Amino acid sequence: MSLKIAIVTDIHHGKDAEAKKGASALSLMASFATFVADAKPDLVLDLGDRISDEDPQTDLRLEREMSAAFEPIRAWAPVHHICGNHDRDFLSVAQNEEILGQSLSNQTLDIGGWRLVLWRADTLIRRPGGFQCPESDIAWLAEVIAAADRPLLIASHVPVSGHSQIGNYYFQRNPGSSTYPAQGERIRDVLRASKVPTVCLAGHVHWNTLTTVDGIVHLTQQSLTESFVMSPDNGAGEACGAFGLMELGSDSIDWQVFGADAFRAIIPVAQTARRWYRPMSDFATLPGHAEREARIAAFQALGEAAE
Numbered sequence: 001m002s003l004k005i006a007i008v009t010d011i012h013h014g015k016d017a018e019a020k021k022g023a024s025a026l027s028l029m030a031s032f033a034t035f036v037a038d039a040k041p042d043l044v045l046d047l048g049d050r051i052s053d054e055d056p057q058t059d060l061r062l063e064r065e066m067s068a069a070f071e072p073i074r075a076w077a078p079v080h081h082i083c084g085n086h087d088r089d090f091l092s093v094a095q096n097e098e099i100l101g102q103s104l105s106n107q108t109l110d111i112g113g114w115r116l117v118l119w120r121a122d123t124l125i126r127r128p129g130g131f132q133c134p135e136s137d138i139a140w141l142a143e144v145i146a147a148a149d150r151p152l153l154i155a156s157h158v159p160v161s162g163h164s165q166i167g168n169y170y171f172q173r174n175p176g177s178s179t180y181p182a183q184g185e186r187i188r189d190v191l192r193a194s195k196v197p198t199v200c201l202a203g204h205v206h207w208n209t210l211t212t213v214d215g216i217v218h219l220t221q222q223s224l225t226e227s228f229v230m231s232p233d234n235g236a237g238e239a240c241g242a243f244g245l246m247e248l249g250s251d252s253i254d255w256q257v258f259g260a261d262a263f264r265a266i267i268p269v270a271q272t273a274r275r276w277y278r279p280m281s282d283f284a285t286l287p288g289h290a291e292r293e294a295r296i297a298a299f300q301a302l303g304e305a306a307e
């Protein structure tokens with residue numbers, strides 16, 4: 001019993017923009033289709049940002065072209081889509097649903113002993129306000145976690161680990177746009193209540209990462225068309241062509257990202273069911289702390305005086 005998923009994210013079909021090589025999206029999707037035909041996954045996941053937005057009319061065209069690019073892939077495996085912020089700047093969820101021919105509501109699927117949680121939490125960037133995770137999406141996730149009777153893979157566009165953005169081209173200086181800044185802590189509290197092995201998978205941040213919070217493994221996968229990881233001597237300006245394959249078994253999870261920004265992690269499933277103790281309080285508030293600090297400070301001051 002296992003679940004095998006092919007993953008693509010942040011395709012950004014459209015014009016090249018900053019380090020995103022959107023003009024190469026269609027040819028890379030053809031490579032992804034070949035990959036899916038070879039890998040024979042149970043399903044394909046698209047974690048959102050299928051396009052780089054321009055205006056309502058252009059975005060409709062870009063999304064339709066992207067849906068057509070998925071058509072040969074649909075012949076090999078069911079494709080499940082999630083909307084990213086760029087899919088929502090000028091288009092509604094309903095427009096994306098119509099183009100993709102599927103509901104984009106929150107959904108769960110039980111396959112191969114795992115429960116895939118398609119957590120399609122709102123990815124509209126409010127201007128002003130940024131990402132805001134609605135109460136209804138948090139409540140839905142809490143219900144899924146309370147009812148879980150098997151391991152969970154929770155897929156979303158926006159990552160919720162709160163992982164560091166140091167070194168990230170887009171988000172080092174814009175960390176608030178990398179996650180749901182106002183709701184992240186509450187979402188992590190909801191996740192923490194999970195009694196079953198739990199893995200979270202997201203896109204959006206255009207890099208491969210593995211972060212653990214409370215024993216829950218949070219993964220983010222590189223964008224199909226990102227180039228910022230390329231150094232001058234290995235082809236600056238080229239899209240990295242990242243796509244992933246994840247095999248979730250009863251004992252381990254093997255996640256591999258192919259392309260020029262390759263990555264692999266093999267994770268014991270049991271490890272993702274461990275929950276850490278609640279963090280200790282601020283040291284300064286612990287009983288006896290002030291006395292101990294004063295005693296050590298006095299000792300160190302004596303030493304300094306003697307030197």
Ligand SMILES: [Fe+2]
Pocket residue numbers: 049084085086157203204205
């Ligand atoms: Fe995004």
